[in-house]
Amino acid sequence: MAASSKTLLIGLLLGxxxxxxxxxxxxxxxxxxxxxxxxxxxxxxxxxxxxxxxLTDPVxxxxxxxxxxxxxxxxxxxxxxxxxxxxTYLLNSPFTFQSMEKHSAYCAMMRLGxxxxxxxxxxxxxxxxxxxxxxxxxxxxxxxxxxxxAEDLGYPLYMKPFDGGGWRGVSRIEDREGLHRSYDESxxxxxxxxxxxxxxxxxxxxSIGPETxxxxxxxxxxxxxxxxxxxxxxxxxxGWEAQTVSKxxxxxxxxxxNSAEMLVxxxxxxPIDYANACxxxxxxxxxxxxxxxxxxxxxxxxxxxxxxxxxxLDLQMRRYFEIADDPDRDYLEKMRAYRAxxxxxxETERYLEFxxxxxxxxxxxxxxxxxxxxxxxxxxxxxxxxYPPHEHDQFLAHFRGLVGLWVKDQRNLKTGPSxxxxxxxxxLITGSI
Numbered sequence: 001m002a003a004s005s006k007t008l009l010i011g012l013l014l015g016x017x018x019x020x021x022x023x024x025x026x027x028x029x030x031x032x033x034x035x036x037x038x039x040x041x042x043x044x045x046x047x048x049x050x051x052x053x054x055l056t057d058p059v060x061x062x063x064x065x066x067x068x069x070x071x072x073x074x075x076x077x078x079x080x081x082x083x084x085x086x087x088t089y090l091l092n093s094p095f096t097f098q099s100m101e102k103h104s105a106y107c108a109m110m111r112l113g114x115x116x117x118x119x120x121x122x123x124x125x126x127x128x129x130x131x132x133x134x135x136x137x138x139x140x141x142x143x144x145x146x147x148x149x150a151e152d153l154g155y156p157l158y159m160k161p162f163d164g165g166g167w168r169g170v171s172r173i174e175d176r177e178g179l180h181r182s183y184d185e186s187x188x189x190x191x192x193x194x195x196x197x198x199x200x201x202x203x204x205x206x207s208i209g210p211e212t213x214x215x216x217x218x219x220x221x222x223x224x225x226x227x228x229x230x231x232x233x234x235x236x237x238x239g240w241e242a243q244t245v246s247k248x249x250x251x252x253x254x255x256x257x258n259s260a261e262m263l264v265x266x267x268x269x270x271p272i273d274y275a276n277a278c279x280x281x282x283x284x285x286x287x288x289x290x291x292x293x294x295x296x297x298x299x300x301x302x303x304x305x306x307x308x309x310x311x312x313l314d315l316q317m318r319r320y321f322e323i324a325d326d327p328d329r330d331y332l333e334k335m336r337a338y339r340a341x342x343x344x345x346x347e348t349e350r351y352l353e354f355x356x357x358x359x360x361x362x363x364x365x366x367x368x369x370x371x372x373x374x375x376x377x378x379x380x381x382x383x384x385x386x387y388p389p390h391e392h393d394q395f396l397a398h399f400r401g402l403v404g405l406w407v408k409d410q411r412n413l414k415t416g417p418s419x420x421x422x423x424x425x426x427x428l429i430t431g432s433i
Contacts, residue, residue: 004038004039004040005033005039005040005041005042006039006041006042007042007043007044008043008044008062008063008305008306009043009044009045009046009060009061009062010028010043010044010045010046010061010063010064010065010301010305011045011047011048011060011061011063011065012024012045012047012048012065012067013048013064013065013066013067013068013069013075013079014047014048014067014068015067015068015072017067017282018381018382018385019282019283019284019378019379019381019382020281020282020283020290020293020294021047022378023283023290023375023378024045024065024294024298025045026369026374026375027294027295027298027362027369028298028301028302030361030362030365030366030369031043031298031302031359031362032361034302034358034359036306036307036358041305041306043301043302043305043306046061048061048064048075050072050074050075050078053078053081055081055085056085058086059082059085059086061088062088062089062305063088063089063090063091063301063304063305064079064082064089064090064091065091065257065297065301066079066090066091066092066094066277067278068278069094069277070094070097070278076094076098079093080094080095083095083311083313087310087311089304089305089309089310089311090311091256091257091300091301092254092255092256092257092258092277093254093255096253096254096315097255097275097277101162101163101164101275102161102163102192102273102274102275103121103162103163103192105249105253105274105275106119108253108317109245109249109252109274111321111324112248112252112320112321112323112324112334112338113324113331113334114245115268115270116270116271116272117194117195117197117263117270117272118153118194118195119192119193119194119195120149120153120193120194121162121190121191121192122144122146122149122183122191122192122193123141123144123190124186124187124188124189124190125184125186125187125188125191126187126188128188129188146179146180147176147179149193150173150179150193153193153194153195154195155173155174155175156172156173156174156196157172157173157193157195157196158171158172158173158192158193158194158196159171159173159179159182159186159191159193159194160191160192160194161186161190161191161192162190162191162192163190164273164275169185169186169189169191171185172196194272196263197263197265197270198265199264199265199270200264200265201216201233201234201263201264202216202218202219202261202262202263202264203215203216203233203234203238203262203263203264203269204217204227204259204260204261204262205242205243205245205246205259205260205261205262206246206258206259206279206280206281206286206289206293207246207247207256207257207258207259207260208256208257208293208296208297208300209256209257209296209299209300209303209304209346209351210247210300210343210346210347210348210351210352211296211299211300212243212246213289213292213293213296214234214242214243214246215227215228215289216229216230216233217261223285224284224285224287224395224398224399226285227285227286227288227289229405234264235266235267237267238264238266238267238268238269241267241269241335242260242262242269244335244338244339244342245260245262245271245274246258246259246260246274247342247343247346248320248335248339248341248342249271249274249275251341251342251345251346252315252317252320252338252342253275254312254315254345255275256300256346257279257297258274258275258276258277258279259274259276259279259280260274260276261273261274281293281297283379283382283399283403284382284383284386284395284399287399287402287403287406288402288403288406289406290403291366291367291370291403295362295363295366298362299355299362300351302358302359303351303354303355306354307350307354309347312345319341320338320341323337323338323341363410367407367410367411370403370406370407371407375403376400379396379399379400379403380396383395383396383399
């Protein structure tokens, strides 16, 4: 008996990006039909348009990848409607990202015992735009000594908005003069003061579903040079812990497409930023890691749709808090228990089996695509759209070299291309589970 067929549609809610959406569309086209239990699934994607909508309108897309709603409120409200009325799967849900910003994430991970640097929330520098401000602040705002807070945290320290925003308003403060200058410039932004730690490496982890890539990040460099191609820049313990932090944060909040930043000193991992509603996946910054990132996004989207994975609507934070409050567990035992909950949330074993059975051809196909004229044209178009004409040749050579290194590394692997997700314990460069 012939298999029935079903088309599954992925919506891309986009802003100014062109590089990764083109890559996603191309790699999705390499997936091919997937037959499960007698049904042949065909996956397609389309870019969403923004228009008035009635709250009972149908939604054609079974899954939406959102890159816009963290700042554009009309599509954000459409996403909420799609989730509540139409049961659409969202990467990511605006419900948790709207209510659980960086401040909430700090609080939660501190509760779990993670090594977040000391952090203080200070009041607005300038009055908020509300007629009740003057009376309320005069009657209830407690005077505070900004200098004393900074001295207690210790210099250098960082001032940054409580809700984040792509390095918006972040400043490193070396002394009292810098403290007051940054606070004066903060205006109506609500700011954290955060202690820093002496560290060896700045690690940035990109997590997509159960997959996590931990990368050597250099924030002082220009964006095209921030991600270093480093194969073993962390100890095995620090690498495992950095992966675990990123996975646990995401499972705790129901985030499935997110990045986390950590300061690493030896085997000690200190999370400092891990609530990014729109993580960086541009080819001009990820370069070497770009093929893995987009392949992982295709794999996770495919898995969610074909298996009928249901969106998780109710967070189960209490399960994590019960581990956190267990006096008989040490730090490492708690981290292992948190990670087990994260693997349960992401159905890691089921995902691995699905990829092995239905997507085993994808790494080789992606390798050939990255080494093709089609990918090179995406790179050329992106460089031309990003940099001034006199820098085109310089940056084309730069990115072609880094992507070419990825192609060479993949071809040199004895077991074949390593974009296939692998179980815990594999080298970090492969994008371990």
